[in-house]
Amino acid sequence: MQTVLLSAIVVFISTSIDDLVLLILFHSQATTRVQRISILVGQILGIGVLVGISLVGSYLASRMLEGWVIGLLGFIPIILGIRAMLSKEESKEEATRTGRKSLLATVTLVTIASGGDNLGIYIPWFATLDGAYLGLTMLVFLVFSLIFWSLGYLLANQSHIKTLLSRFSAVLVPVVFLLLGLIILSENGTFAKLASLF
Incomplete structure (x- = not known):
């Protein structure tokens, strides 16, 4: 049990450390308690979807999708980055109105x-765990999601980090999203596959 517990912690941290940077950026944009809760719920939903796909994939004992198909998810942060660049002029009232859902x-x-690497690790690892250990793993993932969310909030509210982010977040957020999308497309071989199709 201790081995599974330690493994679950290592797996979560190693696959989600990049999410911490995104959480800091999201928290720097949040101005209300509702928005901060939306960040937490969104993070848990996102990880839940990745875990669900991984559980199905491990149950079937094979990957459901080729890596390059998973890489297509890289277009999501690219689109969000472009949208963030185009909507910099949006008024605060409009942002507050649409803020929670968006x-x-x-x-x-x-x-x-950003979870392509998560799937690559979760699927084969989940295939080695029985029901009780899978339950323990889900609990560890939930606890560490809360820890990462809290860390993101604390770091975003450090005075020097907050000042830096308030000055540059309008540029930083779209750039991070665009880079993230390009990395996802590249690491999963999606660029090469798409090039070979055309």
Whole structure:
């Protein structure tokens, strides 16, 4: 049990450490308690979808999708990045009105899109676990999702980080999303596959 517990912690941290940077960025944009809760719910939903796909994949004992197909998820953060660049002029009232739903959807989609590496690790690892150990793993993932969310909030509210992000977040958020999308497309071989199709 201790081995599975330690493995679950290592697996979550190693596959989700990049999400911490995104959580810091999301928290720097959040101005209300509802928005911060939306970030948490979006993160848990995103990880839940990745875990669900991985459970199905491990149950079938094979990958449901080729790596390059998973890489297509990279277009999600690219589209969100372009949208963020185009909507910099959006008024605060409009942002507040649409903030909750769009933030929840954005966090969920970005978490899923950046989870190609998660699937590559979760699927074979879940295939080695029985029901009780899978339950323990899900609990560890939930606890560490809360820890990462809290860390993102704390780091985003450090005065020097907050000042830096408030000055540059309008540029930083779209750039991070665009880079994330390009990395996902590249690492999963999607660029090469699409090039070979045309």
